[in-house]
Every structure is written in C-alpha cells, then in structure tokens.
Amino acid sequence: MQLIWQYLRLIRFPMTFAPVGAFVVGIIQSQKRWPSSPDELISIVAIFFLSAGTLAYNGYEDRDIDARKGEPFAKLHPKVALFVAIISFSIGTALSRMASVKIVLLFLFFVLAAVLYSRVCVKIPVLKNVLAALLSAFLILFGATVGSSVNIFNLLTTLVIFFAIMAMEIVKDVEDIEVDRGFRITLPHLMPMSHIRITVAFCITGAISIGFIFPSRTVPFIILYAIASAAFMMAVLRLPNRLTPEIDHVPRKLIYVGLWIGLMAFLAPVL
Template sequence: MKKIKVIADLIRADHGIMLGLAVVIGFVISAKGFFFSEKIIYSFLTAFFLEAGTFALNDYFDYEVDKKNKRMDRPLVRGDIKPKTALLIYFIASPVGIFFSLLVNKICFLIALANLIIATFYDVKFKEVKVIGNFYIAFIMSIPFIFGALAYSEEISKIIIFFSVLAFLSGLGREIMKDIMDFYGDMERNTKSFPLYIGEKASRYLSSLLFISSSFVAFIPFFIEIEASYYLNPLFFLLLCFSSFLFIYSSYFLIKGEEISKSRKLTLFAIFFGLLAFLAGMLRFNMCSCPPI
C-alpha cells in the first residue's frame, strides 16, 4: 500500500484524475449530454497515463534542484523511490497513453503524440528556461477540454475554447507559484523563471492576478448565453462560487507572503470545484439522450 502511495505521489495521480475529468467534460459538452461510450474511457486513460509518464520524467530531471529546494513532497527527494524507477515509469506509462489515444481516433492520437514529444523535449532540453515551461504546462492543462471534444466530434464549440482559456490562466498561475517555491534552487542553477526575472513579490502578485481574473471571467457563461446549459444555471453558479472563493482565498495568502504550499493546495481544490461546475452545468439539463458513436 505504501508503494502505491509513493507512485501516486510521483505521478501526481490527483492531477491525472483532474486532467482525465477535463477530457470527460470536453466530451460531454461536445455531445450535449452524458452517455456511455468506450471513447470516454479511452480518452480519460490517455490523459491519465501521459500525465503519469511526463510527471515521472519531470521529477527524474528535477531531482538535483528539488534536493536543493528541500522539496520533501517529492518521493525521489525523500528517498522513497529511486530515480531509475521514475524513468522506468515514464517508459511504461507514456506508450500506454499513446496506445489508448489510438483507440479514440486519429486526431486525438496526433494530439497525444505531439504533447508527449513536446513534454519529453522540454524535460530533457528546456528545463533551464522555466518561463517556457510555465506556458507549456498551462497549455497542457487547457488541451484536455479540446481533446475530449475532438474525441466526440471534429467541431470545437465556443464554450470549450472558453473553458480551455480559463484552464490556461489558472494553470499559469499555479506554475508561477511553483517557481516561487523553487526560487533558491533555480537561482543557484541559474534557471530562468518568473521570480528571477521580476522578483518574488511581483511573481506573487502576477499569480494572484491570474487566479482572481480567471475567477471572475468564469461567471460569464452564467450571465451571457455562450452555451444554453450554463446560462442562469444555479448549480453551475453555486459550484463556481466555491471554486472562485478558493482561488481568491489562496491569492490572499500569496499576497500576504504566506507559505506557497498552502496556496497550491487551495488552488488544486479550486480547480476541482471548477471542473465539477463545468460538468454539472452541462448535466443539469442534458442527462442522456445521445446516440452511440
């Protein structure tokens, strides 16, 4: 059981589940309702296994800098798992993810393959330029909605693009927070990150700005009819209130100069409630009527 928990920590299983949920949301929105399809399962597993592989590879290459930053939340730093095991997980999980994408459709396979190549190239070659990595990881957090939509149809709706932009903004905010946590190790390594370019205080304000702005922008579909299912939908509004409160609360801690790990955990819960809002908003009026594909 302990070994399973260690591997779950290494691959950030909670992140993988949320990325998989984002894929399901993209599928459900595109299908205009939920119905069982094997493609939902394959799409979820694609996101989960690719995330698992790339995070394992990320920790393998970040091992030395994580030790300098005393990142005891990392299994490799704690000594719970060996670096070569992390590398092995990458070589197992990544092909599995690509295999499941093949079972979805050709375009999803190409998206999955492109993401894996870029992620691997970044971990191996571009770790020293973290600003590029910030935008890349934010993109990775936004693409699951589009991936899920394309698993059902070749068309991408406005609401899918809208949610993808929100995911990008909140994802970028979280990555800047992570850079603040890694500040001293990155400085020693001369890694080009936001805190090294603009300073720690300005980075805290920038991260907070991204969280707060995305929190307010997220309510637009409730007040403006971008997609009928979300317009004046009380369930969507209620869950979004929880999400926004957590984002704003975490921003308060950031601006106060509190420990970053506390804010990071809050934003993870905020993203989870945001995903529930996106899913529940669609399901509120559209439970089950779609033909199989």
C-alpha cells in the same frame, strides 16, 4: 505492495488524475453526457497513462530538485524513473491507437509537448509557466475533439484553466524558490514579490472574468462559480508580501480547489 507504492510515487499519484479530469470535462461538455462509447472510455484510460508518463518523466528530469524536496527515489534510481515514463507513454499511445488515428495523433502531440516541457522549457522563465498552463488547458480541447466537436463551453473552460494554472505555476515557483536556486531561474528570481502578486492577481482576474461571459448562467453555475471565485481571491490575499525561505502552500491549494469547483460550475449547465 512496495513496488506499487514506488510506482505511484514516481507518477506523483494522485496528481495523475488531474489531467484525466480535465480531459473528461472536455468530453462531457462536447457531448452533453457522461462518456460511454468505447472510443471515449479507451481514450480516458490512455490519457491516464500519458499523464503518468508525463509526471514520471518530469520527475526524472527534476530528480536533483525533487531530492532536495525529500523525494530522492528518482535521483537514486534514474533508470527506473525513465523506464516507468517510457512504459507509461507506450501503453497510453497503444491504447489511443485502439480508438482512432485522430486520437493517437492528438496524444502523440501531447507526449512530445510534455517531453519538450520537462526537457527544455522548464528551465526557461515564463515559458515554463505558459507551456504548463497551455498543456493543462488543451486537455479540455483534446477531450472535446474525442467527444464530438469543440463548442463555446469548451473554449471558455480552456481559458479558465489556462489562467488558473498559470497563477498556480507562479505560486509554485514562489514556494520552490530555495530548492530551485542553483538549478534553474524562475520568475521569483527575476521579479520582486510585489510584481509577482500583481501577475498572479491578473491571472486570477482573468479566470474569474470568464464566468461573466458564460452563455448559460444557471443557479447551480452561479453558486459554484461564486465559491470558486472566493477561493481564487483568498489565494491572492494569502500570498506573502515578501519572499522568505518558508512559504506555506495555502495559496496554491486554494487555487487548485477553486479550479475544480469552477470546472464543476462549467459542467452544471450541460448535464
């Protein structure tokens, strides 16, 4: 049981399911039905292991920073963390090969981009935020490609995820400003909090505005997207006026909640 718990900690469970959820949303929007074919189901399991590998490898690269956050396992056992990442990547890639050549190529691209992010880009301000948002958003397109083909629902949902994750990544940098100090430079080290608030507000506005051009605004969509928009706006309002060592996690949690409610809204017209 302890080994299972350590494995779950290394893959940052339950965060592992967030990429899986976005991937499934892409399939559903593309097919206008729940995933059911063998290729789709195998791909969902594969993306879980690729997500696990990505988070484990990120933990391996960030082991010194995570230790300062109270998660010292990867720092104490770096070889175990790296082994878990490699095994998870290998299982995910092997499963994707069972589906199709197209799928394994898409997944290999995802693995390479995830490793590049954790190894290099996470140390570069702005680029780390953009790449994290792109990786998260592209999961919708990956799911759509596995399902059938990319449609307007997929494209608009991809934009919403990009803007929301971009905002969430910036807010996370604000929360982590002290633990990041000495290890990497992030936006809060370069910009005053007033500019951070404007940048986050811009990203949130981008996410909310997509709803106004969504082609199928049903009553369930309007209700769910209104709730999501309210959560997004509350997140911006809860941001502090200045940087302090102790910043609560409420704004990031509100963006996260708003994002998933927004995804439910985007699913409502196609189910």
